[in-house]
Amino acid sequence: MSGSVIVLTGPPGSGKSTTARALAGTYPRAVHLHTDDFWHVIVSGGIPPYLAESDAQNQVVVDAVARAAFTYARGGYTVVVDGIMGPWMLGHYRRALRHHPGVELQYVVLRPDRPTALARARQRADPGALVDEGPILALWDQFADLGVLDGHAIDSTGHEEAETLRAVQDALAGGRYRLTHDGGSPRDPAIGAEDDRDEVPHASLGADEEDLLHGGRRTPRLLLRRLLPGDEEAVLAYRSDAHASRYLGHGPMEPGRYAGWLAERATGWSLERPGDRRFYAVVESASERVVGDAVLIRAGEGLQGELGMFLHPETSGLGYSLEAGRALLDIAFSELAWHRVVARADADNRSSVRAIEKLGLRREGLFVEGTPRGDTWADTVQYALLAREWAASGA
Numbered sequence: 001m002s003g004s005v006i007v008l009t010g011p012p013g014s015g016k017s018t019t020a021r022a023l024a025g026t027y028p029r030a031v032h033l034h035t036d037d038f039w040h041v042i043v044s045g046g047i048p049p050y051l052a053e054s055d056a057q058n059q060v061v062v063d064a065v066a067r068a069a070f071t072y073a074r075g076g077y078t079v080v081v082d083g084i085m086g087p088w089m090l091g092h093y094r095r096a097l098r099h100h101p102g103v104e105l106q107y108v109v110l111r112p113d114r115p116t117a118l119a120r121a122r123q124r125a126d127p128g129a130l131v132d133e134g135p136i137l138a139l140w141d142q143f144a145d146l147g148v149l150d151g152h153a154i155d156s157t158g159h160e161e162a163e164t165l166r167a168v169q170d171a172l173a174g175g176r177y178r179l180t181h182d183g184g185s186p187r188d189p190a191i192g193a194e195d196d197r198d199e200v201p202h203a204s205l206g207a208d209e210e211d212l213l214h215g216g217r218r219t220p221r222l223l224l225r226r227l228l229p230g231d232e233e234a235v236l237a238y239r240s241d242a243h244a245s246r247y248l249g250h251g252p253m254e255p256g257r258y259a260g261w262l263a264e265r266a267t268g269w270s271l272e273r274p275g276d277r278r279f280y281a282v283v284e285s286a287s288e289r290v291v292g293d294a295v296l297i298r299a300g301e302g303l304q305g306e307l308g309m310f311l312h313p314e315t316s317g318l319g320y321s322l323e324a325g326r327a328l329l330d331i332a333f334s335e336l337a338w339h340r341v342v343a344r345a346d347a348d349n350r351s352s353v354r355a356i357e358k359l360g361l362r363r364e365g366l367f368v369e370g371t372p373r374g375d376t377w378a379d380t381v382q383y384a385l386l387a388r389e390w391a392a393s394g395a
Contacts, residue, residue, distance in 0.1 A: 002102035003029070003073040006172065007093065009085040010110035011140040012130050013121030015156055015164050019110065020082030022165050027078040035065050035083025049084075050135045058089075059218060066092040073103045086142055087149050087286025088221040094179065094288075106177045107149065108168055112157040114140050142220070145318065148287045152177050216280060217327040222320060224280040224327055227265065227293060231281055232258040234290035238312035247346040248310075251374065265295075271336060274300040282311065282324050291315050294324055296332060303339045305332055309355075321355040329359065333387045340386050346371065347379035360393050361385045 008020045017034065024032040038061050039049055047054035049061075062085070069079045070093075090107065097105050112120070114137065121136045130136060146153060154171060156164045171177050216225040227235070238244055239253035253261065268276030275298060282292035292311030299305050307328045311320055332338045343361055345352040357363075361383035369377035 002100065003075070003077045003079065004104040004106065005069045005073050005079045005081060005093065007081045007085050007090075007105070007107045008110070008168065009081075009083060009108070009143075010112075010156075011084070011117050011121075011143050012136045013117035013119070013124075013140075014110035014112055015120070015159070015161065016110050017082050018161055019164050019168055020080045022161065023168060024078070024080040026169070029076055030078045030080065031069075031072045033065065033069055033072070033079055033081045035061075035081060035085070038065050048135075050130070050139060055218065055220060059092075062089045063092045066096045069093075070096040070100050070103055074100055084139060086220070087146055088219075089285075090179065091223075091285055091288070097179070105179045106172055107152050107179050108171055108177050109143060109146065109149075109153040110156045110164065110168075111143055111153040112155065112159075116157045146286065148289075217331055218285075219323045219327050221285055222323055222327070223283040223285055224294060224324065225283060226269070227262055227279050227281045229259070229262065231290045232262075235281075235293065238292065239310065241313065244310075244313045247349045247352070247373070247378070268298075271296060271298045271305070274298055280328075282309070282320065284315075284320075291320065292324070294328055296328060296336075299342075303337060304341070305336070305338050306342045306344070307332065308343065316351070322358050325355065325359045329385065329390055333390045338387065340384060342382055342384045344371075344380050344382050346373070347381050353381060356383045359385070360389070362389075 006023070008016050008023065010016045020034075021032050024030040039046065042057075042061075047057050049058050065081060065083070069081050072079045093105055093107075097103060111117075117140050118133060118136055121130065122133070143153075154164075154167050156167070159167065216223065218224075235258060236253060236255060240255070242252045245252040265277060265279040269278050270276065271278050277298075278296045280294045281290045282294055283289065284291045292309060292315065294309040295307065297306040297308070307325070309321055309324055309328075311324070315321075329341060332341045341361075342364075343356045343359075345356060347353070347366065362385065364382045364384050367380040367382065370380040371378045
């Protein structure tokens with residue numbers, strides 16, 4: 001009989017390790033999988049996991065953790081995984097769940113308020129404990145908004161150890177913290193995996209993931225991969241919004257137009273020729289939901305290009321444009337070895353202008369009535385960044 005996997009996570013100072021150890025002890029056959037150990041066995045070449053440049057390393061480590069957890073669970077153990085596992089890492093567990101459908105997967109986040117987490121974390125004296133304020137608060141901020149999984153958080157502010165353990169046990173008993181392989185989280189314990197769907201349908205990556213990721217990129221919270229025919233409903237959800245599309249020359253997307261729109265963008269992925277365009281779906285890793293699209297365009301002369309993005313308005317304030325934009329710039333400069341990248345925006349679109357400026361691009365000029373917008377003409381601002389400027393920024 002298969003066991004279960006419980007991912008118990010939260011920022012430093014949330015009490016996850018103490019609670020995980022106590023929780024595992026309440027089951028007759030249990031494993032406490034302390035994920036810090038998986039980082040500590042890297043004896044050379046390791047990168048502190050809270051640094052941005054550690055993403056590739058962290059993906060490898062979390063994949064190893066997920067595989068170990070499901071191997072124990074397949075043997076009938078209840079596995080309590082203890083570590084910093086944000087929603088952006090859950091794809092590894094969901095993929096394992098696809099191969100082991102008899103294993104139950106639950107996800108619980110302990111989230112005390114920010115001052116409490118900081119105070120608790122800085123009091124720790126065990127060797128190797130993270131006590132620096134900057135990384136502690138940065139990690140807390142990453143758990144501050146869990147998107148569709150925010151209901152999986154337990155406020156442990158003011159809790160004694162026994163109170164936190166009881167809160168976790170009550171949450172698990174209710175079944176609402178269970179995850180499914182397709183990115184869902186049951187809203188009612190009576191709903192099975194076959195009936196569970198996100199509010200906006202998404203395309204499952206399945207066995208084709210490696211092909212989709214060729215030329216794409218993972219970030220802490222996002223996946224940039226090829227657009228698929230199955231993304232139609234998700235893309236229409238934001239591109240058909242008249243208000244969100246008001247700065248586009250062609251206006252909102254109408255139902256039935258997606259197939260043609262996608263066909264026009266399905267070629268040129270290699271970016272070998274001037275005018276080639278590589279269109280990405282921007283996927284929220286926590287929900288595996290398409291929340292936008294992005295593009296790199298090869299310019300006509302030399303190793304130059306342009307980037308662009310269109311994100312669902314409901315992601316405003318989450319920092320996805322900055323995260324996706326940095327990924328695009330890294331692809332352009334690191335993978336494609338481009339010399340220069342430009343970005344353009346409607347001068348009235350202040351949010352886009354701010355996003356471009358946050359990415360570190362220089363403003364080069366204003367093109368008065370440089371872009372058609374319906375029956376009128378709009379002013380366009382242009383920004384640019386050179387490869388050496390990107391390298392110097394340390395991004």
